[in-house]
Amino acid sequence: MLLKAAATVLTLVAAAAAAVHVGGHLKNPAAPLHPGVLGTPSAISSPAGGWLKLSPAVRVSDVQTVTSTYAS
Amino acid sequence: MEEARFEGLGSTCHLLGVGLEQGRLSWGAAWVAEMHHRFSRFEPDSEISRFNEKAGQWAGVTSELEQMLRAALDAYQLSGGLVHAGVLGSMLAIGYTRSLAVGPTTAVLTGAAPPPPLPELLEVDEGRARLQAGFGIDLGGIAKGWLADRLASELGENCLVNLGGDLFASGGGPDGTGWPIGLGGVTVLLSSQGAATSGTWRRAWAQGAVRVHHLIDPRTGLPAVSDLSEVSVVASNAVDAEVHAKAALLLGSEKAAAYLDVHAHGWWLAPQSR
Numbered sequence: 001m002l003l004k005a006a007a008t009v010l011t012l013v014a015a016a017a018a019a020v021h022v023g024g025h026l027k028n029p030a031a032p033l034h035p036g037v038l039g040t041p042s043a044i045s046s047p048a049g050g051w052l053k054l055s056p057a058v059r060v061s062d063v064q065t066v067t068s069t070y071a072s
Numbered sequence: 073m074e075e076a077r078f079e080g081l082g083s084t085c086h087l088l089g090v091g092l093e094q095g096r097l098s099w100g101a102a103w104v105a106e107m108h109h110r111f112s113r114f115e116p117d118s119e120i121s122r123f124n125e126k127a128g129q130w131a132g133v134t135s136e137l138e139q140m141l142r143a144a145l146d147a148y149q150l151s152g153g154l155v156h157a158g159v160l161g162s163m164l165a166i167g168y169t170r171s172l173a174v175g176p177t178t179a180v181l182t183g184a185a186p187p188p189p190l191p192e193l194l195e196v197d198e199g200r201a202r203l204q205a206g207f208g209i210d211l212g213g214i215a216k217g218w219l220a221d222r223l224a225s226e227l228g229e230n231c232l233v234n235l236g237g238d239l240f241a242s243g244g245g246p247d248g249t250g251w252p253i254g255l256g257g258v259t260v261l262l263s264s265q266g267a268a269t270s271g272t273w274r275r276a277w278a279q280g281a282v283r284v285h286h287l288i289d290p291r292t293g294l295p296a297v298s299d300l301s302e303v304s305v306v307a308s309n310a311v312d313a314e315v316h317a318k319a320a321l322l323l324g325s326e327k328a329a330a331y332l333d334v335h336a337h338g339w340w341l342a343p344q345s346r
Binding site: 069 | 088265332
């Protein structure tokens with residue numbers, strides 16, 4: 001009997017705590033559905049302006065460039 | 073390391089090779105010049121001009137043109153329809169009727185319209201292709217990327233081919249760690265990878281009070297309106313990099329990052345206000 005009462009109290013306490021936690025962490029309804037570039041955690045500001053992101057397949061170096069990609 | 077710089081494909085080209093003879097790079101420059109004459113829409117006797125003239129009927133095509141047309145269809149699929157080689161009508165409507173070295177002609181934007189899906193316009197079979205009557209193909213950046221990939225495969229195991237910013241780096245470069253390439257203000261090392269940049273600030277001009285540029289959005293048939301001025305991409309090869317850079321620019325900054333995270337090895341996005 002005591003065990004049942006303890007389990008019931010524990011369940012009620014957990015449910016109440018969860019309700020309080022969820023109520024205090026509501027999703028911001030004004031947040032955009034698709035995060036913008038600035039929201040991409042691993043994108044960094046580029047020295048040339050804008051945002052840069054490189055996968056492990058592309059390494060950064062301080063060696064002098066031999067050529068560049070550019071719009072033409 | 074040997075290198076060669078020359079003008080070709082309406083821009084500056086740069087070939088580099090480790091362990092290659094200068095004569096091999098000279099051959100590469102001559103090959104690019106030949107390809108320019110064969111695939112420039114500004115040359116009336118070029119293969120692409122003659123193919124466009126035969127719109128509405130099956131036309132024989134060379135192996136190179138067949139492969140470029142297939143690459144155009146692949147680009148359309150890969151980009152979800154954003155990279156569309158069938159926007160020649162819009163190109164002509166905005167005044168991009170001849171080389172910009174000569175200058176654009178007067179724009180008639182009322183003649184610009186979204187084209188039907190490319191697979192509905194273009195059929196490619198072995199040694200022949202058919203374009204729907206009333207439409208034309210502009211291979212544009214797809215040709216540059218395809219040619220860079222192709223030339224790199226011909227030149228040797230350790231070379232770099234840069235055709236107007238569309239490039240493919242083959243092998244380990246001068247010191248074996250990769251070819252050092254400028255991208256977005258940093259130096260990146262590329263090995264067996266391609267890179268390309270798409271932008272709206274080059275090949276742009278004013279038509280009265282309206283600023284016009286060559287990058288057509290197939291959803292509108294008009295020059296793209298984007299909050300990005302330039303996008304550089306690293307991918308498996310030059311033609312894929314070209315496709316993804318253009319698609320990302322058309323998508324705009326809100327969606328470009330998510331798109332490129334899936335498709336690219338690396339990217340740089342520059343906003344219009346840069």
